[in-house]
Amino acid sequence: MTEEIVVEVKNKKYIVRKDLRYTKTDEWARLEDGKVREGITDYAQKELRDIVGVELPEVGTIVKKGDSIGVLESVKATADYYAVVSGKIVEVNETLLEQPELLNEDPYGEGWIVVIEPSDPKEFEELLAPEQYAELIKEKVEKGEH
Amino acid sequence: MGEFGGWEVPMLYESALKEHNIVRNDAGIFDVSHMGRVSIRGPDAIDFINLVCTKNVAKTKEYWMSGPTLILNQWARVKDDEMFYRVSDEQWYVVVNAPYREKMLNYYREIIKSRGFKVEIEDLTFKYAMLAIQGPKVEEVFEKAGSAWVNDLHTLEFRTNVEVAGQKVFLISRSGWTGEDGFEIWAEPKNLLEIYRALLKAGAKPVGIISRDSLRIEMGFVLGEHEYGEDPVKFPCALSLRYGMGAIDWKKKGFIGEEALRACRREGVKWIRVGLKMKKKYARIIPRPGYKLYVDDQVVGWVTSGTFSPYLKRGVAQAYIDARYALFEEPVDIEVRGKRYPAKIEDFPLVPGRPVVK
Numbered sequence: 473m474t475e476e477i478v479v480e481v482k483n484k485k486y487i488v489r490k491d492l493r494y495t496k497t498d499e500w501a502r503l504e505d506g507k508v509r510e511g512i513t514d515y516a517q518k519e520l521r522d523i524v525g526v527e528l529p530e531v532g533t534i535v536k537k538g539d540s541i542g543v544l545e546s547v548k549a550t551a552d553y554y555a556v557v558s559g560k561i562v563e564v565n566e567t568l569l570e571q572p573e574l575l576n577e578d579p580y581g582e583g584w585i586v587v588i589e590p591s592d593p594k595e596f597e598e599l600l601a602p603e604q605y606a607e608l609i610k611e612k613v614e615k616g617e618h
Numbered sequence: 619m620g621e622f623g624g625w626e627v628p629m630l631y632e633s634a635l636k637e638h639n640i641v642r643n644d645a646g647i648f649d650v651s652h653m654g655r656v657s658i659r660g661p662d663a664i665d666f667i668n669l670v671c672t673k674n675v676a677k678t679k680e681y682w683m684s685g686p687t688l689i690l691n692q693w694a695r696v697k698d699d700e701m702f703y704r705v706s707d708e709q710w711y712v713v714v715n716a717p718y719r720e721k722m723l724n725y726y727r728e729i730i731k732s733r734g735f736k737v738e739i740e741d742l743t744f745k746y747a748m749l750a751i752q753g754p755k756v757e758e759v760f761e762k763a764g765s766a767w768v769n770d771l772h773t774l775e776f777r778t779n780v781e782v783a784g785q786k787v788f789l790i791s792r793s794g795w796t797g798e799d800g801f802e803i804w805a806e807p808k809n810l811l812e813i814y815r816a817l818l819k820a821g822a823k824p825v826g827i828i829s830r831d832s833l834r835i836e837m838g839f840v841l842g843e844h845e846y847g848e849d850p851v852k853f854p855c856a857l858s859l860r861y862g863m864g865a866i867d868w869k870k871k872g873f874i875g876e877e878a879l880r881a882c883r884r885e886g887v888k889w890i891r892v893g894l895k896m897k898k899k900y901a902r903i904i905p906r907p908g909y910k911l912y913v914d915d916q917v918v919g920w921v922t923s924g925t926f927s928p929y930l931k932r933g934v935a936q937a938y939i940d941a942r943y944a945l946f947e948e949p950v951d952i953e954v955r956g957k958r959y960p961a962k963i964e965d966f967p968l969v970p971g972r973p974v975v976k
Binding site: 521522548550 | 828901
């Protein structure tokens with residue numbers, strides 16, 4: 473079982489995994505053999521709820537860290553998601569086109585979105601640590617940024 | 619929780635999609651206490667109501683609701699859509715939309731004063747709370763809750779000062795805004811809480827405001843500031859709404875907005891409200907308010923409301939389209955984030971075989 477931080481705030485619980493890095497825009501990133509897999513966090517999926525559609529970038533696209541690389545449609549809202557690092561998109565999770573609910577059901581697993589081959593390995597190291605992201609969620613919820 | 623019309627309302631309990639399906643297939647309960655509940659009392663009540671709305675309420679029978687009708691301004695734009703409840707010639711109730719409650723109270727009081735009507739307006743919104751229980755299984759729920767008598771009410775019929783699930787109820791009507799069978803109950807908060815618990819125990823499930831929105835969009839029911847509003851620049855005339863349900867009685871004379879409404883009918887409408895369904899390949903794109911409609915390179919309209927229809931499993935919308943392009947079953951493009959996707963123009967309701975309030 474992966475170790476995790478459970479952020480409890482305002483009667484809600486959000487899971488932050490300790491083996492991942494994070495962004496301020498609520499993506500997670502995992503280093504796998506020099507490549508970076510990304511998805512949205514448990515907090516992000518709980519905010520969006522009922523995700524019914526996803527737009528994926530094309531494999532081969534060159535992206536810069538922080539670029540919008542696609543869109544999530546939920547009943548509640550439309551939300552962009554952003555490249556966690558600069559590089560080339562080498563894999564996209566096409567299962568999500570048919571089963572976007574995986575983003576809600578398993579955000580850190582089956583609900584992954586893309587894999588990026590990074591052009592600057594240092595960028596991964598600059599991402600938020602789990603403890604920092606946990607603090608960020610607390611602040612967001614307390615400020616009512618949702 | 620979230621904000622609607624200045625109220626804190628339950629947006630969803632678990633999943634808006636699941637809650638939508640509960641109402642379509644079983645029985646769901648909405649807390650709709652945010653809606654305005656108002657008493658209209660006095661010897662001139664009928665004359666007053668007939669002055670402000672587009673329907674002839676003199677035809678409404680005692681202990682029946684008028685059915686939805688429109689309150690117009692002088693430009694034949696819609697101030698609010700409301701239903702009037704007739705207890706007697708001199709005692710009526712009306713439910714006003716939450717964001718417009720204060721506006722409508724002020725408007726009504728002003729008219730009564732300036733025209734010298736013998737009518738008194740009383741705001742009951744904070745005296746009674748309100749639940750809507752909706753879905754094909756509502757009769758079973760009331761049976762289980764020991765109040766099978768309510769199932770004898772016809773659509774749009776109501777009763778006052780009765781008992782439901784052993785609790786005092788001010789008003790219960792067979793009505794709703796989801797396209798399904800159902801009831802709406804007004805009671806003092808302490809009584810309504812007990813009724814809520816009893817109905818949950820009897821099998822109904824809590825549902826939130828987000829699913830109320832997707833349910834009404836599927837049915838083609840309108841929402842203020844989306845499909846209608848008072849600003850004649852932002853919103854077409856009331857006729858363009860194709861509101862239906864007998865909301866406008868053309869035989870009636872002497873109501874506010876009549877002149878502009880008749881002019882709009884004479885001249886023909888520029889815009890028509892239609893339904894849109896995304897084509898299957900783009901089923902998971904949700905058209906949002908303000909997205910533009912295109913035929914080739916011409917803008918021909920705009921989306922007013924959109925959602926994901928759990929029943930059709932695709933994005934659906936309500937939109938205004940230039941009357942010359944309002945061709946049912948024909949395609950139209952919707953611009954979403956700079957790209958255009960095809961949708962089909964359809965009439966309401968967008969879901970088949972649902973009972974519409976007659």
